[in-house]
Amino acid sequence: MTPWREAWRRFRRHKLAYGSLFVLAFMILAVTFGPLIWAVPINEIDFTARLQGPSWAHPMGTDDLGQDLLSRMLYGGRISIAVGLAAMAVAIIVGVIIGAIAGISRGSVDAALMWLTDLFLALPQLPLLVLVIYLFRDTLKEIAGPEFGVFVLIVVVIGAFRWMPVARLVRAQFFSLREKEFVEAARALGASTPRQVVRHILPNSLGPVIVAGTIDVAAAIIAESTLSFLGLGFPPDIPTWGRLLFDAKDYLDIAVHWALFPGAAIFLAVLTINYIGDGLRDALDPRKVM
């Protein structure tokens, strides 16, 4: 049995994680293909249907301009999930590179990189996120357009504040792995340091990184929604889940559905991703007795 099959077998034992996988897969399919099936435009204004509750014409109701919330939710979900995945990729790439360099080179390089990691861990993240977006938003909008520019900015900034746990994990893994016999054997056979790292050490240190990466997706979705909720994320005409909540919060007493659907979507996405991370942690830890 290959290690991946074994991990999959162990993952399926974690009932909640296994179930979460299906819920999350459904959400991703819905936001990917949903707009093709439910082809109502996200910005079709209809003042005769303002702030309506769920009905057959509008399964999730409408907002204060009579725009259909289901199509806005599906569109926003694309952005929220894409931001989560892209920010996770940034965090993992930066974290693995820094962790690997620190882990393979001893002495001052390691010490300097770990000081940098600790410094980033002590930074007040949300205030800095807000500050960076405030300072750079307009320039990037001009360069790359309002939607893509803000997307790149948010992904890079969230990623830049999430790499530290990954770097620490990778470094710790490298410290124990580089002394193991199989790496020593590779070294004795004349493998260069990059080859030792890429072929032997890195693949064996990926387990905890995968778990951390999964949880980073959830953290990035929350971070993006938070920025949008503060009115600092995507422009108002692009409905992300956080932005929908931000717009809905002033109508809480007369249009509850408007806030509940996007809030529940964020919650469900984050909850399922956290459960999948928990399941992966169990599945990828060979010491854990099931």
Added chain:
Amino acid sequence: MSQYLLRRLLIALPSLLGISVVLFVVLALAPGDPFEELATNPNIPPEVRENIRIAFGLDDPIYIRYFRWLTAMLQGDWGFSFASRINVDDLILQRVGVTLLIIGSSQIVALAIALPVGVYAAARPYSIFDQIANTLAFIGFSLPPFFTGLLLILLFSIQLDWLPFVYRADIEATGWAFYWEHIKQAIMPVLVLGIFQGASWTRYVRSAVLDMIRLEYVTTARAKGLRERGVIIKHVVRNAMIPVVTLVALQMPAVFGGAIITEQIFRIPGIGSLLITAVLANDTPVIMAVTFVFAILVILFNLLADIIYGWLDPRITYR
């Protein structure tokens, strides 16, 4: 102890300097002029504007500007708010108290949830209580604070009409009524932060206690015939708290992030909502100062965690 404290304070200084460098670099790299407010004001003629730039030294090399900014910050000269027309340090002093009050009480609430639940769940691993606590913890830290806030407003302010959802600094009542009004309006913000923190701490406490409870010294204590209660509280929990304190200290930046959102939802006049207002009003000196204050607070709380650490683990003091 005092020597340990002094050493910790000295270690905190470089991180504070590092954070100030990061902040300043971000501001220096930013496109456009941070003092645009003066630059775009039509009442100021171009030659005066140029004189202002020279007077403030905006065309000097970046490291000179950094040192000038740093010395000004250290001397308590934090600049002048464009929007509020008062000194930034006065503005922050007016507001930092509420923020600390809300954060402090929410941490106490979080601790009051996490400690008993986590310890009890770990003492009976995989029992029904453990499973329910685990599920609730997962739900608790998957609920983003802004959504919890809206749900609480929906339930307690709109449906039940028990609690006010706008935080007011000017309450007219006196005596007991005054305190009661203050407590009432603080309940929801404190709960929002407390639930989020409490949920993740519960998991830390549980796994730390679970790691400790398997060790041999615990078996020894039980074999001596000590009561289970005493074993758990005196022998296990104290040692289990050491890794928990580290994790809690690492979470401090997230707590301050949560505080910003909470203040924004409930319109609490703290420094978090000040930051958002300042960003929306392009009030650069206030933004810089508030971010720096948040950095100082994070480091102060880390310091506090280290002191608790030294108290929990006497070996650390002599290192």
